[in-house]
Each structure stands twice: as C-alpha cells, then as structure tokens.
Amino acid sequence: MSASLSPGGPVPAGSPVPDYDWLYARTRAGRERGPQVARALLDQLGRPDETFASVRVVGTNGKGSTCAMLEAGLLACGLRVGRFTSPHLQTYEERVRTGGQNLDPTRTARFIAWARDNAPAAPFFDLTLALAAHSFCEDGVEIAVMEAGVGGVSDATQALERVVAVALTNAALDHTGVLGETVREIARDKARAARPGVPLLTTATGEALDETARVAAEVGALLLTPDSHPDLFALPHPPALAGAHQAQNAALAAATLRTLGRGAGVEAALGATHPARLxxxxxxxxxxxxxxxxxxxxxxxxxxxxxxxxxxxxxxxxxxxxxxxxxxxxxxxxxxxxxxxxxxxxxxxxxxxxxxxxxxxxxxxxxxxxxxxxxxxxxxxxxxxxxxxxxxxxxxxxxx
Missing domain, CATH: 3.90.190.20 (Mur ligase, C-terminal domain)
Known part of the structure; x- marks a missing residue:
C-alpha cells in the first residue's frame, strides 16, 4: 500500500494552490539520467507502482497520441485507467489522469508539500512520475498508460514495476546530446525499455526496427510488428486524429490493446482525440x-x-x-x-x-x-x- 502524504487525508477546499514555481525549478542538472532517483522516490512512497499494471509508451514521436488512444480503449473496456504523459499544454494536471479526468490540483499541492520535506533535490520529471504512481494507487487504478520522457532504458519510467507491455512508436534524431548521435543509438536506448517475456510492440521501420529486433532478442522480449503479426496491427478504419501518420500510432495502440486481451476497446481508441495534434x-x-x-x-x-x-x-x-x-x-x-x-x-x-x-x-x-x-x-x-x-x-x- 502506498504511503499517505499527509495525516489529515485529502486537502480541504480553500487550501493553498500548488507551489508550481518550486516544482518547475526542480531540474535534472547535476545528475546522471536513469531510473535510480525515480525508484528511490517510489520506494519512499511505499512502492505504489506495484499496485497497478503499466503499459510503457516510448519513441521519438507519436507517444502522446498513442497514449490517448490506449487510454480511450482501456476505458471502454470498463477498466480503472491511469495516464501519465508529458509535457502539458495548458495545465500541469494534464500530465496525470485517472478515469479520463485530470488530477485535482489540491492533490498536487499535497504532494508538493510532501516533496519539499522529503525529496527536495529530486528532479521535476521524477517527482511528477512519483505523483502519478501515488495517485493511481490511491485511486485504485488497474492499468496505467505511462509515457516515457526521453529515451527508454535511460528514462525515469524504467523504474516502474509490473510492466505488461512496451509500445515503441518510432526512433528518429532527437535529443541526440543525450541518447546518441545516430538513429541506431537512439533506437537502442528506446528499445531497451523491453522486459524479458513482456511483449514489445513497434511500428518502427528501417534501421530503427533492425536495432529493436536485436535488443528484443538480447533481452528475451516478445517482439510484435506489423510484418510479423499483421492481423494484430490491422485497423477497421482510419483514426479520428488527423494525418496519415496517425494510422501508424493507431495501429500500435490497437495491437497493444489486442495483445492485452482488450481488443473490444479498439473502436474507442480509434475515436480518441488529443489536443495540438493537427x-x-x-x-x-x-x-x-x-x-x-x-x-x-x-x-x-x-x-x-x-x-x-x-x-x-x-x-x-x-x-x-x-x-x-x-x-x-x-x-x-x-x-x-x-x-x-x-x-x-x-x-x-x-x-x-x-x-x-x-x-x-x-x-x-x-x-x-x-x-x-x-x-x-x-x-x-x-x-x-x-x-x-x-x-x-x-x-x-x-x-x-
């Protein structure tokens, strides 16, 4: 069971607004990237990530859209669903959702108060991940869609337990100063989010797919692609999200849902919307x-x-x-x-x-x-x- 953040329970109405300035000032500067700090935070909170299953979504582009479709599909199956994404567009609480609703800011305020006393040096992304996991535990979430920030094995989301699937959208040149100078290097970091015996689904192509296949073999993950499992990735019609590229994201979401035994949610996934995507x-x-x-x-x-x-x-x-x-x-x-x-x-x-x-x-x-x-x-x-x-x-x- 996750630790309580305050002895008084939920923050009452009229409580102070979250100290976002303090939270935004937490950065990754001065430490190596990786899941170590996030894991320590989750341990401090009583290992809340062990109370729900996680679907990790990694890749250079398309993660947010894929997460939105997965959330819609899982909700349509009657599950209690959490979603963790970044960055937000307008309000911080867009990053943490339960049941299709953004987190209540009073819960952000309570978490920040805890973090200031218990984890004052922790970085912003790791803190937000910890807030998400703690909130999902409190809310009885059964399965959470968890978007990586940057990379895969080097990302804080690598700390999560109970990962039941990893969805890799693609790998292209971005964050080269952190992940590597070539597509192969970047694909390797992202693909190493894979877990032994856990499905690794991807719509990556070319050298990114080649590297992903190598990593899957090394790790012992079950690699699923449109070529190896065409029926799994097939779509009954295009998604509601505009742009030909969204068909690839939709195929990945549909395949992930089917792999999880939640194919009944594919239609809802295809009807999902996501802001600022065309x-x-x-x-x-x-x-x-x-x-x-x-x-x-x-x-x-x-x-x-x-x-x-x-x-x-x-x-x-x-x-x-x-x-x-x-x-x-x-x-x-x-x-x-x-x-x-x-x-x-x-x-x-x-x-x-x-x-x-x-x-x-x-x-x-x-x-x-x-x-x-x-x-x-x-x-x-x-x-x-x-x-x-x-x-x-x-x-x-x-x-x-």
Whole structure:
C-alpha cells in the first residue's frame, strides 16, 4: 500500500494552490539520467507502482497520441485507467489522469508539500512520475498508460514495476546530446525499455526496427510488428486524429490493446482525440491548424499532412535542431511569423533574418500578427513547440 502524504487525508477546499514555481525549478542538472532517483522516490512512497499494471509508451514521436488512444480503449473496456504523459499544454494536471479526468490540483499541492520535506533535490520529471504512481494507487487504478520522457532504458519510467507491455512508436534524431548521435543509438536506448517475456510492440521501420529486433532478442522480449503479426496491427478504419501518420500510432495502440486481451476497446481508441495534434480551429473566417511538431521527423510528417498553408507561425527551443525542424515547413507557407515560446527559445529575429519572415517575440502578439496576415478563407499553421501550441491553443479558446 502506498504511503499517505499527509495525516489529515485529502486537502480541504480553500487550501493553498500548488507551489508550481518550486516544482518547475526542480531540474535534472547535476545528475546522471536513469531510473535510480525515480525508484528511490517510489520506494519512499511505499512502492505504489506495484499496485497497478503499466503499459510503457516510448519513441521519438507519436507517444502522446498513442497514449490517448490506449487510454480511450482501456476505458471502454470498463477498466480503472491511469495516464501519465508529458509535457502539458495548458495545465500541469494534464500530465496525470485517472478515469479520463485530470488530477485535482489540491492533490498536487499535497504532494508538493510532501516533496519539499522529503525529496527536495529530486528532479521535476521524477517527482511528477512519483505523483502519478501515488495517485493511481490511491485511486485504485488497474492499468496505467505511462509515457516515457526521453529515451527508454535511460528514462525515469524504467523504474516502474509490473510492466505488461512496451509500445515503441518510432526512433528518429532527437535529443541526440543525450541518447546518441545516430538513429541506431537512439533506437537502442528506446528499445531497451523491453522486459524479458513482456511483449514489445513497434511500428518502427528501417534501421530503427533492425536495432529493436536485436535488443528484443538480447533481452528475451516478445517482439510484435506489423510484418510479423499483421492481423494484430490491422485497423477497421482510419483514426479520428488527423494525418496519415496517425494510422501508424493507431495501429500500435490497437495491437497493444489486442495483445492485452482488450481488443473490444479498439473502436474507442480509434475515436480518441488529443489536443495540438493537427487540431483545427475556425477563427475569424480562417482555419488555424495547431500542431506540436518540434523535431525534424515530426516536422517532416506534418509537412506531408499539410502540404500547403498561407502562413506559418513557428517558434522552438534553442536546444532543438532548428534548421532541420524548420526545413520541411518552409515550403508549406510563403509567409512566416517567428516567435519565442519560452526563455530558451531560438531568437525569432535570427530566424526571420535567416529564413525570411516577421519576428514577433511575444507568442500572443505573434498569433495576432499571423492571423492578420492570413487571408479570409486561408490557413494558418502553428508548429515548432508544444509550449507554443499550448499558448496558442489557450488564446484560441479565449477567442484570441
């Protein structure tokens, strides 16, 4: 049984709001990556991850969509389902869901108060994972969909017990400074999330699939792919999520559900939605497409899904491969507005000078400028960062 965070039970109404500033200030700086700190946190909390089964979702892109489909499918089967994902778009509690509902912020407040006293040096991601596991235990979750942050074997989610399946979406160049400089190196880190005797499902292709197969053989995991088990990955119709790439994510979700004996949930999985994944808004007679594509592979997929738009609103973080991410999107729209989704963003002035366009540092001002440049009946595409997507999405919901 998981440890109680406070002797008084749930935080009463009117209690202080969570100290998000303290939580966001916890970083990975100064320690090696891996599951050790997360495991220690979970042990401190009474090993709550042993009370529910976990489906780990790893990969370069498509994890969030796959998690959303898995959650919908498992809920449709009548299970008590948890979901842990990152990052959030608008509110922190999007990261931890039970029964399809975001975590109550009062529970975040209670956990932060505990963490400040008991784990003051722990990193943000590990703390959030621990909060999720503790909440799932308290809520009687039977099975949880757990999205890796960065990598597989080197990620904090590697600490989880009772993993019943590992779903690997794909492996492409991203986080190269952490995971490796080649697709093979990155695929190896992600594939090593595999567990002996546990199904490892993947829709990866090419050298990423080759490396995944090698790891599965080394570990003793049961590798399942569209080639080896076509019926398992077959879809009765396309998913509700837009873009040809979502069919691959849907196939992975469907195969995972069937492998778990929950094939009855496939139809609900195909009907799932997920914000900022080619999400469409109608604004002032214009179409706004909001997508969180933030690395070269995701941007290339997005450009295939949206080959033409009138205006591109783009901003990304400087630690990303900006040139390679932006390259496939430049041909999509002749007019570009560049902005800064955060303090560590690539300077929009540099992007405007180098690639041609307008620099508007404030994302909200940039959105207004981009809308003004988009003709009536035209299309504005927003991409480059999930942080930008979240800011724009919130503004559009407020009617800008």
């Amino acid at each position: 999400e469409r808004f109608a604004v002032q007679g214009r179409t706004v497409l909001v997508d969180g594509a933030h690395n070269p592979h995701a941007a290339g997929v997005l450009a295939q899904a949206v080959p033409q738009a009138d205006v591109l609103l783009f901003g990304n973080l400087a630690r990303k491969d900006t040139a390679a991410t932006l390259a496939p999107l430049l041909a999509v729209a002749p007019v570009r507005v560049f902005t800064a989704p955060g303090e560590t963003a690539t300077p929009p002035e540099d992007l405007a000078t180098h690639y041609g366009g307008v620099a508007v540092p404030s994302p909200l001002d940039a959105l207004r400028r981009a809308l003004a440049l988009t003709p009536q009946g035209g299309t504005l595409l927003v991409a480059g960062s999930l942080y930008l997507a979240g800011t724009v999405r919130a503004a559009l919901q407020r009617d800008v």
